[in-house]
Amino acid sequence: MTEDAIAQTHTCTRCAQESLLSVVGRCATCIADMGLRHPDEYQVWKADLNAEFGRR
Ligand SMILES: [Zn+2]
Numbered sequence: 001m002t003e004d005a006i007a008q009t010h011t012c013t014r015c016a017q018e019s020l021l022s023v024v025g026r027c028a029t030c031i032a033d034m035g036l037r038h039p040d041e042y043q044v045w046k047a048d049l050n051a052e053f054g055r056r
Pocket residue numbers: 012013014015016017026027028029030031
């Protein structure tokens with residue numbers, strides 16, 4: 001097992017920061033920011049989330 005496999009980061013598609021925790025391409029910071037201040041972007045993210053997991 002390599003260190004890369006343990007500490008795999010994902011680059012956020014919104015802020016381009018690397019993050020250990022991301023959901024459908026957005027990091028946790030962006031998700032919180034969208035939820036608080038950018039409802040339009042949040043709806044887009046939720047649509048992507050639903051498409052990814054195929055629910056509702
Ligand atoms: Zn981000």
